[in-house]
Amino acid sequence: MNADELMPALGQATGETVQMVFWSALLTLILGLPLGVLLVIADRGGLVPVPPVKALLGGVVNVGRSLPFIVLMVAILPFTRLVTGTTIGTVAAIVPLTLGAVPFYARLVETALRGVDREVVEAAQAMGASRLRVIGRVMLPEALPGLVAGLTVTIVALIGYSAMAGAIGGGGLGDLAIRYGYQRFDTAVMVVTVVLLVVVVQVVQSVGDLVARRLSHK
């Protein structure tokens, strides 16, 4: 691949990676955050202790976490088709990416929320705050730095997963590296995509760290 072909190909692949990661990260946040909250409040000693619910959700999360992403991706192909109408392409890749990342992020949310001082939660209850207020105005704001750090880790993981999603025609930088750099022995493409991936991950991690630090007042 010469430079004239490489630049547009790189541009398109980067766009696809960003699209996949952005949408799956957004969906992961929307689904994983409440799931993480449920894991904490439904636990024994939580705000709304329902241990069977916690056990059930914890089990589902563990199943999701134990499947290798590439297996999960193939295993849920029927579901992907049901949701998006297709099993190939960038949009179709968002489904397995999201399903793979939600349990991962939910566990990180759970850990961040468990780090919130128990005394602070009790203090809010002692002031007559409702459970919803305790969650929304105390637990989540107090855990915010941890929630942001967790989201950063999740996005980085999604960038990695998105390369595998290339295998089902998801496109993106990983797909480009495999098809040109590996299968056609085009070392230049391989080097450029690897460098680009490293740069993207670095940027995401740095921004995430910066935001988390800014939010932390401990």
Next chain:
Amino acid sequence: MIHVSGLRKVYGNGVVALDGVDLDVREGEIFGVLGQSGAGKSTLLRCVNLLERPTAGTVTVDGRELTTLGQAELRRARQGIGMIHQHFALLSSRTVAGNVAFPLEVAGVPRTRRAARVRELLELVGLADKASARPAQLSGGQKQRVGIARALAAGPKVLLSDEATSALDPGTTQSILALLKRLNAELGLTIMLITHEMHVIKAICDSVAIMRDGRIAEAGTVAELVARPGSLLTREIFPLPEPAPSGTVTLTFAGRADEPVISGLVRRFEVDVNVLGGSLEELGGRTVGRLRVRLDGGDRAGALAYLRGRGVLVEEAGPEEISAESAGGTGTAEPIEAAGVVEEAR
């Protein structure tokens, strides 16, 4: 103001934290609950605002029986009960002003009135200049002042204090206690505090309950308990070796420690008075002292009658106590070993 009756708390693992507690905190007083860790005092306090649901018994605060209230009513009732905590329990995600505003948000006070009330409260606790600081930037004493301002924000009649000075150094402890005393006097605030530190009781409490093994071992006003023979409070405030060696007399001067009682004793009854140990304390504005002496020669019975006549509480050590002590002791003949006790010169 706070009435607790027949309170029991048994945890799921079978541990009995409260074993039938009855308690009355009068309006406008500072009521201290003293006890070792594990005595159940923390559970007791947490039962007063129902952070902990008692297994049995009732809790009434300001005329409302909390134990019968539903969730929504309980939340409203809790807005009238402030609480401060050992580790301050401030929201690290909010500024000082934001922390104090929290209970106002809970109470539904509109934003515009919140700001004014927050300023007023921060001035009350002497932190007006720290409104936009973060809790992490404050010292322990300042954090507890924020905690106090926050606890008072919704205008409660009752303040619960959960070991509020236990994490502070002695100087800061004194200033926080002084602040609590001032709020008690100026706002008519009823304060129920728990502590394992006797000096907190001595410094500000009007009444005290001593807890042991989930029960109230002794309760009453500080003045009452000090004047009661053999009270636990007196023994703890004025530590003397127990049991008292035989032949000795323990004298408690409740509010008369500044009179020359002892020298009068020596002159009138010609007894030799040997002071074995003792101490003086300021309690609720009165000087109270406890003295252990040995009286020899002269008119001993007359001397004791004279002391009783002067309002001194006289406790005579019986001879059986010494035998119990030497039987259980290490065999040394030295009856008094505790630090701070003056040894009898022979």
